[in-house]
Amino acid sequence: MSDLAERRKEMMNSLMRDSVYAAAVEILTNQGVDGLTMDRVAETAGVAKGSLYNYFASKRDLINFIYGKTMEPTTLIFDEAMANHGSASEKLEGILRRWFEYFATNRGIFDFLFKNSRISDVAEEYKQSCRTKGIADLTVIFEQGIAEGTFRPVNALRAAEVLLGAVIVSTEQQLSTDEHRPAEEWTNTLLDLLLNGLKP
Amino acid sequence: MSDLAERRKEMMNSLMRDSVYAAAVEILTNQGVDGLTMDRVAETAGVAKGSLYNYFASKRDLINFIYGKTMEPTTLIFDEAMANHGSASEKLEGILRRWFEYFATNRGIFDFLFKNSRISDVAEEYKQSCRTKGIADLTVIFEQGIAEGTFRPVNALRAAEVLLGAVIVSTEQQLSTDEHRPAEEWTNTLLDLLLNGLKP
């Protein structure tokens, strides 16, 4: 096959997967996880059910793709923060703000990812790996802060878990209560608590 | 029916439900949530499938029972802490220590509750309500601390979310990495971070 044809094919493939992704997100948003059948995905995406299997080896594979594509931006947030040349505090602030902003503009997907997290084992693994990566990144940042002298010499790993936990739980809580917190205020509150602690 | 017979019957009933609980936990541990079919529960519990329906009105009901029975001790931890007459810090310490201790001695169940938390909508609701209760309790404690003057006048609700998030995520993380942290050290680290913050 010529290089051109190959590239064309790859593009078609990518187009298809994107279209399926959109369909899946729509279904998940409207009907919840139990509504995500291959039939409905195919119908919503406007393709034949059989065709799905030309692009996804299995439903498991499809869900994996959805999960990955959805989480991609959040891992990017971390990646970019890590690549920046700023202080630990600045990095933290950047991560929090961008996370909360992304969340604010993508509530529907988050609803599926968090509240209805009963997707499949593969997604669970993926979620776990995202969390582990997030903790690792945060740990690095905290270690940087400690090295900089900005932070006390605490257990950086524990601090990372605390922060990620705070972010996740407050995000989920916001989803379940249908609140809409401004990313700015949210970021500041969290950072203040984390940096200054509770003691006067 | 005589009082004795009634009590006997109630005991048999309880025995059955416990036996089903054990079977369900075993299945969840070994095969994950998708493996939890009524057929398998019955087989594992060593009863006929139809018999399950003499004790649980539906699968939904059964899952509810499992979740409730598993979560019961954790809500007790909060209830008892709230009932104590101690300072906010003491209450926090009590909750954390007892939580981590309970966790340390019941990893199996947590494995199912957290890692495989994708059970059913009803369990999801239950989980959510536990979380909301936890946050409410913690909020009260933080408000008490603020009133006492022990804590800065922060947003108590946010602080509660931070702490619960920290507890949950660090618990999950410990599960996924197969670590075994001493409850004592864990409690102290978390409290130190929370109370003193990161800044030197």
Added chain:
Amino acid sequence: MSDLAERRKEMMNSLMRDSVYAAAVEILTNQGVDGLTMDRVAETAGVAKGSLYNYFASKRDLINFIYGKTMEPTTLIFDEAMANHGSASEKLEGILRRWFEYFATNRGIFDFLFKNSRISDVAEEYKQSCRTKGIADLTVIFEQGIAEGTFRPVNALRAAEVLLGAVIVSTEQQLSTDEHRPAEEWTNTLLDLLLNGLKP
């Protein structure tokens, strides 16, 4: 066993069956045929499910009993009419009037017997035998009328079918439209049609 004991036993047996009959009629009236489970019959009758099987060999047997007991009065209507020493016309009138009166005072049971006739094969057979008996009786009456010279020498069997069909269908129709026709008027209309025909 003494004669007394035997009679006592028989009476208990009869009492039980009557009580079950009442329960079954109540269920059929309120919940329809699909609601007639052995569980519900036992519960409504206030006995243990297992006890039912001491009085009825099977559900089939129970339904048979219900059907028979319900139809009994209607067959009595025919029996008594046949035993009377009146003209054919008087017999016909008696049958119709008493049938329609019995119907008027027992709509609930008829609802179950006619509209929800999907009971069981055994009941179907019973119903068929009732119908056959009714036709036989009516045939005799028509033959009597022909012999008396009151009726034309028509095919008595066909005439019997016509009358029984008229009765059944008009009864069912009345059930389905929730009408309440006076037995008197109904009887007269039917007799007039049957005796005088449509031609002027």
Added chain:
Amino acid sequence: MSDLAERRKEMMNSLMRDSVYAAAVEILTNQGVDGLTMDRVAETAGVAKGSLYNYFASKRDLINFIYGKTMEPTTLIFDEAMANHGSASEKLEGILRRWFEYFATNRGIFDFLFKNSRISDVAEEYKQSCRTKGIADLTVIFEQGIAEGTFRPVNALRAAEVLLGAVIVSTEQQLSTDEHRPAEEWTNTLLDLLLNGLKP
């Protein structure tokens, strides 16, 4: 999809439904209504159980189809008679004759429709509606006859019930006794009874 393909698909669909119809009728004939399970229908039709659900949304739907397909010709008989420009007597004669002829050539189906008419609530409703329509049509005919002066001014509705009842019961009776009455003779007998009455 091309027009051809669409038509082809529709034909396949129709073929499948017909094949399922045949299977259902066979089961109903041999095993009665309680034998009509989706499993057996699928097996008898030589398709997988799941495939049934590609053509019928539910068992209820399937039964509806069976009933409708079976009753269709009988409602046609009425429709055509009503459309004719004849006297009331001619219409009556036409209906009776064609009904009895249809019956004579389709005993198998009638066996299921009448003797085993205990199918499902939905079919019961259907049956009821057929009967109601029949009565309405006959009522119109009788009213026409009365207006023409051919019939006495009787209650047309009751007369309709009488005739439909006569038809139904004599049909059922014939089924249960395995008789074979010639449609001609049958029609004439019924008409004679109806028009001239019993009195000499």
Added chain:
DNA sequence: TATGAATGAGGGTTCATTCAT
């Protein structure tokens, strides 16, 4: 490659019947 009908294992649930107490 695209299609969508066919598949059939497996889902939760019901209920007539049995039997140890």
Added chain:
DNA sequence: TATGAATGAACCCTCATTCAT
């Protein structure tokens, strides 16, 4: 004899996957 928990076959229905076209 009375009980009611236990049974398990059978029910209707779903849906991921396959494969002939």
